[in-house]
Amino acid sequence: MSHERTISTYGVVAEFASDKEVLDAAHKAREAGYTIMEAYSPVPVHGLDEALGRKRSRLPWLVFFGGLTGCVGGFFMQYWMSAMDYPWNVGGRPPNSWPAFIPVTFELTILLSAFTAVFGMFGLNGLPRPHHPIFNTPNFDRSTLDHYFLCIEAEDPQFHEEDVTRFLSEMGPEAVNTITDA
Amino acid sequence: MSTTDLPYLPSKLKDMQSLSLLIAGVGLAILLLSWIFGAANFYQGYLVGWLFAIGFAAGGLMICCIHNLAHGGWGFLIRRIAEASAMTILPIMVLFLPIMFSLDDLYPWAIRGEDGLSVYHTDPVIGAKLHYLNHGFMWLRYLIITVIWSGAAYLFHTYSKQQDLTGDMKWRRKMRFIAGPMALIYVLTVTIASVDWIMALEPAWFSSIFGVMMAAGHMLTMLSFGIVFLTFLAQWEPVKRAFTLERQHDLGKLLFAFVVFWTYIELSQFIIYWHANLPEEITWYMNRQTGGFNMLSWILFMSQFAIPFLVLLSRSTKRNRKTLLGVASFLLFMRVVDIYWMVAPSINLPHEKTAALYPVKTTAMTGSAFHPLDVIGFVTFGALWFGLFLKNFRSRPILPVNDPYFSLNAEIKDSEA
Numbered sequence: 006m007s008h009e010r011t012i013s014t015y016g017v018v019a020e021f022a023s024d025k026e027v028l029d030a031a032h033k034a035r036e037a038g039y040t041i042m043e044a045y046s047p048v049p050v051h052g053l054d055e056a057l058g059r060k061r062s063r064l065p066w067l068v069f070f071g072g073l074t075g076c077v078g079g080f081f082m083q084y085w086m087s088a089m090d091y092p093w094n095v096g097g098r099p100p101n102s103w104p105a106f107i108p109v110t111f112e113l114t115i116l117l118s119a120f121t122a123v124f125g126m127f128g129l130n131g132l133p134r135p136h137h138p139i140f141n142t143p144n145f146d147r148s149t150l151d152h153y154f155l156c157i158e159a160e161d162p163q164f165h166e167e168d169v170t171r172f173l174s175e176m177g178p179e180a181v182n183t184i185t186d187a
Numbered sequence: 188m189s190t191t192d193l194p195y196l197p198s199k200l201k202d203m204q205s206l207s208l209l210i211a212g213v214g215l216a217i218l219l220l221s222w223i224f225g226a227a228n229f230y231q232g233y234l235v236g237w238l239f240a241i242g243f244a245a246g247g248l249m250i251c252c253i254h255n256l257a258h259g260g261w262g263f264l265i266r267r268i269a270e271a272s273a274m275t276i277l278p279i280m281v282l283f284l285p286i287m288f289s290l291d292d293l294y295p296w297a298i299r300g301e302d303g304l305s306v307y308h309t310d311p312v313i314g315a316k317l318h319y320l321n322h323g324f325m326w327l328r329y330l331i332i333t334v335i336w337s338g339a340a341y342l343f344h345t346y347s348k349q350q351d352l353t354g355d356m357k358w359r360r361k362m363r364f365i366a367g368p369m370a371l372i373y374v375l376t377v378t379i380a381s382v383d384w385i386m387a388l389e390p391a392w393f394s395s396i397f398g399v400m401m402a403a404g405h406m407l408t409m410l411s412f413g414i415v416f417l418t419f420l421a422q423w424e425p426v427k428r429a430f431t432l433e434r435q436h437d438l439g440k441l442l443f444a445f446v447v448f449w450t451y452i453e454l455s456q457f458i459i460y461w462h463a464n465l466p467e468e469i470t471w472y473m474n475r476q477t478g479g480f481n482m483l484s485w486i487l488f489m490s491q492f493a494i495p496f497l498v499l500l501s502r503s504t505k506r507n508r509k510t511l512l513g514v515a516s517f518l519l520f521m522r523v524v525d526i527y528w529m530v531a532p533s534i535n536l537p538h539e540k541t542a543a544l545y546p547v548k549t550t551a552m553t554g555s556a557f558h559p560l561d562v563i564g565f566v567t568f569g570a571l572w573f574g575l576f577l578k579n580f581r582s583r584p585i586l587p588v589n590d591p592y593f594s595l596n597a598e599i600k601d602s603e604a
Contacts, residue, residue: 025497061502065501065502069500096464098462098464102462104458104461104462105461106459107454
């Protein structure tokens with residue numbers, strides 16, 4: 006730990022032994038008005054996204070515009086090449102042979118949609134990222150095995166370390182820890 | 188839940204059935220009279236209407252096959268609809284008989300000269316196809332398709348009925364056992380059917396993807412209808428509870444998939460033929476790029492691809508019941524336009540060069556491109572199919588309650604099915 010840099014609190018993490026408890030805790034935290042929180046679980050838990058108040062991702066819109074760029078760009082790339090920059094008579098077909106442009110247009114639509122989906126997903130998730138403060142949580146290994154974690158983050162407008170710790174302790178967790186981002 | 192305490196459909200459906208069959212009866216009488224009086228447009232109107240009806244019936248059979256193969260929660264609600272629809276195959280196929288008895292009025296290859304041979308037997312292209320396109324073989328194919336399709340529909344119906352009574356896993360296995368081979372046989376027979384019913388209207392022309400195009404149309408017809416009909420039934424229990432948002436979303440996704448599939452197949456054929464521009468292949472598009480049919484081609488492209496594609500692309504529209512109902516009804520109407528687009532230009536041959544390929548005209552060719560009988564044809568067959576469908580549908584519980592994997596609204600159980 007370096008003394009030049011201030012170490013701030015990342016959040017308070019509660020560790021639960023069952024999915025039902027974490028789901029319950031998430032519901033209660035939301036009712037209590039907490040908005041910035043995250044749950045960590047070894048298996049998908051039905052209804053957890055809703056309990057955390059997750060909004061739907063913006064990714065579909067990004068993918069749509071990525072695909073649209075591929076579609077329009079792919080078509081006009083060919084149009085510019087075949088009809089404007091270098092018109093060439095191929096078997097008597099018109100320079101703007103749009104049916105012949107469809108396969109490439111289609112492929113570029115798919116390509117850019119797929120790229121936007123993959124890289125947009127990385128971007129929106131803040132990846133690549135070598136380290137995350139949540140790994141400072143004691144016993145966090147078990148989030149990939151059999152334990153469930155709920156973290157109320159310090160960015161939450163209602164966040165007060167003692168209040169949150171007390172609040173989470175009432176949910177019957179295995180442990181409650183305050184973690185720092187160092 | 189046992190089958191006995193299931194609520195049966197409201198009597199409203201019975202009234203709808205009577206009304207549909209009444210309309211169909213009047214329509215059939217008009218069509219029959221026009222046939223007797225030798226109206227040249229009878230054939231086109233009858234064929235378009237008949238193809239519309241068989242689209243529901245064969246689409247129902249295909250959904251039975253797919254759902255029994257793939258399982259999943261998406262199919263439980265549409266399954267009864269598909270089974271009831273598949274059971275209409277036999278009566279609809281029987282109604283193809285007027286065309287079978289007047290093949291030479293509709294299909295150029297079927298016109299026989301005084302010597303009993305096809306008038307086109309000296310034609311280098313059509314003449315070589317007469318081993319396949321002849322009256323005897325056509326009858327044989329017609330009978331085989333009728334027997335196989337209606338037989339499979341009958342088996343699905345019977346097994347499903349037994350499952351309703353007993354809830355035994357055995358019936359599920361039996362249905363799965365016929366679903367695989369039948370899906371394969373359907374794809375093979377639908378190719379034969381598409382050649383016999385539509386492609387042979389222009390016997391000099393050919394396309395190997397044609398059957399898939401027809402199959403895509405069948406699936407589109409049945410999925411659109413399924414969504415429309417389920418939305419209607421969802422006004423009452425038990426469908427109100429069972430037609431959950433997730434299940435609706437699944438059907439919306441399938442509808443979207445088949446809109447894209449249909450477009451993919453249509454465009455595959457179009458790009459290859461347009462680009463090669465070979466005389467024996469391009470006639471199909473010459474007929475469809477002439478005059479009013481060119482406009483119709485664009486309308487079809489916009490309405491059966493562009494608009495539904497953009498609307499169904501979004502998750503929220505697929506999950507909005509009114510929007511999905513709107514798109515599905517619109518697509519159902521576009522099915523008629525699509526079938527008309529496939530049939531009418533091949534009969535009317537609006538392009539002089541394609542018309543010159545068939546010097547001996549059929550009776551149908553002397554009719555006009557669009558005629559009130561076209562409308563009467565599809566209204567009659569639409570109503571007739573709907574009436575027959577309702578008759579089958581009403582005779583059984585609406586939901587497959589005794590299917591071991593079905594539960595009224597448990598989504599989790601669905602996903603494991």
